[in-house]
Amino acid sequence: MIKHSLKRIALFASGSGSNAEKIAEYFTSNPEVEISLIVSNNPKAGVIERARRLHIPVLLFDRTTFYDTNRITQLLIDQRIDLIVLAGFMWLMPGGLVQAFPNKIINIHPALLPKFGGKGMYGHFVHEAVVAANETESGITIHYVNEHYDEGQIIFQAHCPVTPTDTPDDVARKVQVLEHEHYPRVVSEVLLMNNE
Numbered sequence: 639m640i641k642h643s644l645k646r647i648a649l650f651a652s653g654s655g656s657n658a659e660k661i662a663e664y665f666t667s668n669p670e671v672e673i674s675l676i677v678s679n680n681p682k683a684g685v686i687e688r689a690r691r692l693h694i695p696v697l698l699f700d701r702t703t704f705y706d707t708n709r710i711t712q713l714l715i716d717q718r719i720d721l722i723v724l725a726g727f728m729w730l731m732p733g734g735l736v737q738a739f740p741n742k743i744i745n746i747h748p749a750l751l752p753k754f755g756g757k758g759m760y761g762h763f764v765h766e767a768v769v770a771a772n773e774t775e776s777g778i779t780i781h782y783v784n785e786h787y788d789e790g791q792i793i794f795q796a797h798c799p800v801t802p803t804d805t806p807d808d809v810a811r812k813v814q815v816l817e818h819e820h821y822p823r824v825v826s827e828v829l830l831m832n833n834e
């Protein structure tokens with residue numbers, strides 16, 4: 639039996655899952671929010687081990703299931719998911735899923751969109767491009783998700799300096815600090831906004 643006041647989040651992640659874990663930790667003491675599922679396309683991803691440790695159910699799928707069937711969308715509807723949070727999820731969201739969850743899918747991007755976004759711009763590639771372009775700052779962008787890479791409406795950005803001696807790894811570390819600091823709180827604010 640699902641309580642109606644309970645807000646249910648599905649976290650999508652393809653990699654290590656450090657953001658997914660920070661978000662799960664943030665809500666552990668909140669009885670009104672449940673991380674109902676961790677959803678992944680990658681059975682070898684670090685996030686799977688984190689989910690096991692956090693006692694969060696995992697849903698794994700392959701490309702055919704995701705793009706050629708509506709099984710994942712239907713399952714998320716059946717589970718009454720209120721918000722889908724992408725935390726290092728690297729595949730484009732299919733149209734049917736976006737349409738079924740209007741303004742209920744958010745993503746974090748490790749740069750200041752609209753710069754350094756689009757297909758192929760993820761994880762370390764983003765930080766390499768920022769350093770190669772001699773940027774003096776980078777940061778994070780949290781945005782709604784539509785059917786195009788990194789194009790949905792921006793909800794929140796935070797900035798960090800990039801110095802001339804910073805390597806892509808240095809930038810990645812600064813950006814990760816911002817991600818862990820802000821993403822859980824912004825997720826909770828979006829949940830509240832959707833409630834109004």
Ligand code: GAR
Nearest residue numbers: 653654655656657726747748760761
């Ligand atoms: C994060 O830096 C996130 O911004 C990035 O993947 C990393 C996942 O880290 N996402 C993208 O690049 C999406 N285009 P995590 O697995 O440790 O949370």
